Amino acid sequence: MRRIELGVFMPVGTNGFLMSTTAPQYHPSFALQRKIATLAEEIGFDFLFSMGKWMGFGGESGFWQKTIEPVVMSSALASITSRIKLFATINPLLLHPVVAAKMIATADEISNGRFGINIVTGNTLEELEQMGVVPQDYGTIRYDYADEWLTVVKQLWSQERCNHSGRFFQLSNCVCDPKPIQRPYPTIVSAGLSDEGLQFAARHSDYQFVGARPEKVLEVKAVAAARGRTVKASGNMLIVQGDTDEQALKRFNHIVAGRDEAAFSNLIESFERDQRDSSADRTSFLRNPRMVGFGTGAPLIGSAITIAEKLADIIVTADFDAMQLTFIDFVEDLRSFGQEIYPRLKSSLATYGVSLGEGPASVIKAGAHA
Structure with a gap:
């Protein structure tokens, strides 16, 4: 039976992923993350994903x-x-590969082999440019840089000593010891959906995060298969639950009414300053007046029964291997999801011959490199 993994996209930024004044307003304290993590594990979620x-x-x-x-x-x-x-997100520009390899190996020991990384090469270049770390022509070399960075990190994880002379890094007799618990490497996720991003995933990743782009799932898998590898696809959805479908829609409309136009304008301007090809698509997406967040995934609105049935259909139809969820209220809505949606989702998926994790004993397979 095919198995899918379920995760929580952790709200590590102010107000989670909702850009609305009528959504819950909060700061991303560790106390909140701890509460979400322990609740998600209790429910049976497989992973926590942090940007x-x-x-x-x-x-x-x-x-x-x-x-x-x-x-x-x-x-x-x-x-x-x-x-x-x-899973923790890392941008290769911000950490030397020797430092990153040691940090990740340490985290893998702390977690007893449960740590993974999400590699990004830049969401908006503006946040990297403010630090003065962006090389000239980075937009055209970013995946070359990330490829060499990750190649070095893997060498540090797998070899006694690393000697490397490349375009971006020169290492002499460098060591990462102890090695990660997961062999050959901790699980690797990547998120770029450009042609270069898909090729990068095909070379290096176990999972490719496609967000709310189910049409990309087959492409991700086909590109990897052409290289003789298997890369799994992970999606993203915003859960808007109510006692009835009507109540859930009313709840969503309340969030839409408070759409923070100034925040959206700032985000759009940031993307427009980024000259990469994907920016235009993102800008158009963000201008939708019913778009209430960034990173939320597509909204799934309805009662527990409706959400369970629709989510199961989306997972199976698009051939997702994992799905990470966001919520309006990450504690109360997550608790409701566990009580009312999770068992129904498990039952709905079973009708398609798909299992939802394995309850408290399940984890995403570590280091599943083909």
């Missing part, structure tokens, strides 16, 4: 003005959980 952000987009809601660093946070969560897997 890395270095600037916010302001507006009346102060969207992402405060963020928690994901590697440190995930390592801390690893020490208070026992089963659930933890």
